[in-house]
Amino acid sequence: MELYLDNASTSKIDDDVLKEYINLLSKQYASTGSLHSLGVESLIEENKSKEKIANLLKVKPSEILFDSGATEGNNFAIKGVALNYKNRGHTIITSKVEHPSVMQCFQQLEKDFNFKCLYVDVDEDGIIDLKQLENYLNNDVILVSIMAVNHEVGAIMPLKQISQLVRKYPKIIFHSDITQAIGKIKIDLSLVDIATMSAHKIHGIKGSGFIYKKEKVNLYPLISGHPANNALRAGTSNFPSNIVLSLALEKSLIALNKNFDNLCLCQQKIINLLKEINGVVVNTNPNRSIPSIINFSLIGYNPEVVIRDLSTKGIYVSSKSACSVAIEKQASTTLMAMNKNMAIANSSIRISFDVPLNDEEITFLISSLKETMKNIKKYN
Amino acid sequence: MKYDAIMIRYGELTLKGKNRNSFIDTLANNVYQSFLDYHDLQFSKQHDRFYIYLKDSYDIDDIVNRLMQIPGIFNFSLVKKIEKNIDEISNVSLEIIKEIIKDNINIKTFKIKTSRSDKNFPLVSDEINRQVATIILKNTSLNVDVHNPNLLLKIEVRYDAAYIIGQTFEGLKGLPLGSLGKGLLMISGGIDSPVAGYLMMKRGVKIAAIHFSSPPYTSEMAVGKVKTLLKKLAKVQGQIKFINIPFTKLQEKIYEIAKDRYAITIMRRMMYRIADIVAKKENCQCIINGESIGQVASQTLISMDVINNVTNNVIIRPLAIFDKLDIIKIAKNIDTYETSILPYEDCCTIFDPKNPTTKPKLSDCEYYENKFDWQEMINEAISNANIEIIGVI
Incomplete structure (x- = not known):
């Protein structure tokens, strides 16, 4: 049996998406920026995809900009806002549990561009402290960037409440990294000004994604060049990926409706079984997280060794803790922010599925995990 | 011209x-x-x-x-x-x-x-x-x-x-490669062992290489790193036989029976025993390694003596008296340094004992080793070895 439980890292390309993509690669090659009929055809198809995405998310097509995925999107959203609105204020706010592509942008803006960065705490489930956020808000703030769902533990952030707080200050732009949320829970984009995602987390093509950006928001372009279609992000469009992105999104939203309840049951079942194992601490609170992620710690074990041993059994999981002697010990930033102790923070494992596991698969997962814990030695 | x-x-x-x-x-x-x-x-x-x-x-x-x-x-x-x-x-x-x-x-x-x-x-x-x-x-x-x-x-x-x-x-000087026989290089993936292998080749001795890996404690990347290092040494020799010994079971057993202080010493003794058998099998007239006096606990003279005790094969330690900085200089010259410092665990680092002894006693080693049938485990490890020929490309 093989269990790919690393869907929060990346997911397998959907069969229909792949078919359409290959078809496009071989047949439609003219640039969306070209004026001849072949190029116009590409552009029309890309625009159709944009419209479909906009419809699915109940936004305007002109508010969707294709890019290479959330890392680029987050860079563009955060630096783009900060640099464009630097005359309005110098404070930017994020949480302590963001993805590195958000965190590093803040650190860069802090270090090299003299922005004042504030990092909001989270509670023991990984959800941000709204009180603290409220206290941080003032007239100097130009950007608040809070993820919709945490990538390590699956915690769902209260976008609605955040939005209400932020709306009291008209000049604040509210960005949310929705990479782990889209296709996993329902999202209301009217709450935010900018949202970023990657297609490959919802069975789309790697190296593709989009930014949702309200029309009123302007971003400072990071990639300059030929402004044929998109003055904000120059370069020849990756239109085959962009065209199939709408299909991937559509299918993921259908699957969300279909699987959500069963995913919740599956998550609860696995968590119950994990809690029975001596030495396992579950870090995900299923009541406050998306159902497709479970984060737990195997106290005393090096997660890298656990991952390698499970992979010999055909189970593929991941970890954001690196507890290795060769490189310096690195604890998970999310778990540290959740106030977990070092033993928990440097032994965490994340499993993430896309469809509910059946009983046989759950049994295989739990028994393999027990076997691994028995076989491998704890870290001194 | x-x-x-x-x-x-x-x-x-x-x-x-x-x-x-x-x-x-x-x-x-x-x-x-x-x-x-x-x-x-x-x-x-x-x-x-x-x-x-x-x-x-x-x-x-x-x-x-x-x-x-x-x-x-x-x-x-x-x-x-x-x-x-x-x-x-x-x-x-x-x-x-x-x-x-x-x-x-x-x-x-x-x-x-x-x-x-x-x-x-x-x-x-x-x-x-x-x-x-x-x-x-x-x-x-x-x-x-x-x-x-x-x-x-x-x-x-x-x-x-x-x-x-x-x-x-x-020129490189030294002696023509192969004119002085063949040696088995114990290669870990660190800075020292590739340099030791290089110096031996320069002295005319061909090498085969033995590596101990302990999956899942060590990653495939660590083995890949050793292969990359051998590729670089193969510039001198053309092709190098690479013998990868699965060491997990032995290593786990050693940590189970030996005290923290003795685990590394006994681990090295087991590695030498395996290298000794493999060297004979591969017609190598000596065992080569990157040990340098005093560099780590297992490389004090007392440790070396107790570890060396398991074999009467000739052990050559070309770096025995080198300073680390001089070793690094050679490693940079032969282009192995950048690869060697990549951060993957090797079997020497995974259990990382807190207090390894620098003055092991032979009798203590023998006491721990008598607690399990290492002979059989050694034979099993050797028969499960993964053998590959590494070339320049």
Whole structure:
């Protein structure tokens, strides 16, 4: 049996998406920026995809900009806002549990561009402290960037409440990294000004994604060049990926409706079984997280060794803790922010599925995990 | 300037009396082997030097680079073959000297040294020296120094033609690879062991490599790293046999039965036992490793003694007395350093005992080892070894 439980890292390309993509690669090659009929055809198809995405998310097509995925999107959203609105204020706010592509942008803006960065705490489930956020808000703030769902533990952030707080200050732009949320829970984009995602987390093509950006928001372009279609992000469009992105999104939203309840049951079942194992601490609170992620710690074990041993059994999981002697010990930033102790923070494992596991698969997962814990030695 | 040949001078092997011929044959064969892809390369072997004849289509830089990697070559020079005519000799000599000083501003003085085996040539050696030197004095800023010249240009006037010996390159020195047998290199993936292997190859000893991996505690990346290191060493040797020993079970057992203080010592003893058997199997006459006195707990003299006690194979530790910085310098020169410092765990680091002993006692080691049947586990590890041939590409 093989269990790919690393869907929060990346997911397998959907069969229909792949078919359409290959078809496009071989047949439609003219640039969306070209004026001849072949190029116009590409552009029309890309625009159709944009419209479909906009419809699915109940936004305007002109508010969707294709890019290479959330890392680029987050860079563009955060630096783009900060640099464009630097005359309005110098404070930017994020949480302590963001993805590195958000965190590093803040650190860069802090270090090299003299922005004042504030990092909001989270509670023991990984959800941000709204009180603290409220206290941080003032007239100097130009950007608040809070993820919709945490990538390590699956915690769902209260976008609605955040939005209400932020709306009291008209000049604040509210960005949310929705990479782990889209296709996993329902999202209301009217709450935010900018949202970023990657297609490959919802069975789309790697190296593709989009930014949702309200029309009123302007971003400072990071990639300059030929402004044929998109003055904000120059370069020849990756239109085959962009065209199939709408299909991937559509299918993921259908699957969300279909699987959500069963995913919740599956998550609860696995968590119950994990809690029975001596030495396992579950870090995900299923009541406050998306159902497709479970984060737990195997106290005393090096997660890298656990991952390698499970992979010999055909189970593929991941970890954001690196507890290795060769490189310096690195604890998970999310778990540290959740106030977990070092033993928990440097032994965490994340499993993430896309469809509910059946009983046989759950049994295989739990028994393999027990076997691994028995076989491998704890870290001194 | 187009040269016609490369003249290779043998290194230390000229001292080796009766074995000389076999050393030369080995070197010639190694040179030949490393130029297999030059299908029509012509060689000629003489008693004190060795010639490679060049064609226009050859990439001289590539040939020079390859020769620099071949142990047993003292130095080698680019040679120009010309007509036996004093004007031609003078002009070409000037051209070559200009080319040499263009790359080296420290050259201030020169000397011309001619040998004339063709006694029919109208000028005697000294006259040739003077005439050529005159041209060079007139056309360059160099001065003559017959005792201690910065640059010595040799001219040979033979029956067939005159030869001018141009730019000279330092060889790797050492002894021809394979002329002194084969050794088994214990390679971990760190900085030291590849350097130890390199120094042995330079000394004429071929190597095979043994590595101990402990999955899942060590990653496949760690094995990949060792293979990358061997690829770099294969530039000298061509191909290296790589024996990867699955060490997990033994290692777990050792940590189970031995105290934290003794785990590393016993682990090293087991590794030596395995290396001892594999060395014999692979016809290696010695075991080589990167140990350096005092570098870590298992490398104190007392530790080395207790560890070494499990084998009577010759153990060569080329780095025994090297300072770490000197080892790093060589590692950088042979391009293994950047790979060695990649952060993957090897089997020496995974359990990371807090307090390894620097003064182990043989009796204590034996006491722990008597607690389990290591012989069988050793045999099993060896029979499950993964063997691969690593080449340059």
